[in-house]
Amino acid sequence: MCPHDPACPEADAKDREAARTIASHPEQGWSLLCNGVVLFEDTGELLPNGGVIAPHRPTDMAISAA
Template sequence: MCPHEPSCPSSSASDREAARTIAAHPEQGWSLLCNGIVLFEDTGELLPDGAVIAPHRPTDLAISAA
């Protein structure tokens, strides 16, 4: 149960990554959010039910010639 006002988004909400961080371990590359999600620095997620969300940050950036 989230103690924050307004409450953090649930782990099933589309904006679930907006929940507050309750434990951060940048040296290990992950953070625990208030809604029970483990958020990894590569933007992958481990949901409370064990489901995995693959990393979704852009990795194929176009290189422009100057």
């Protein structure tokens, strides 16, 4: 359980990435969030139940002409 007040979002919530970071390893490219989610620098996620969220970084944005 999350000891924070207010509690961090659950791992299955849409805003799960808003949970607090409890372990950060930027040299390895990942962080562990309070809700058990492992967040990778490419925005991919590993959920506590073994589920995977594919990277969702907005890299395919259209460039608008000035």
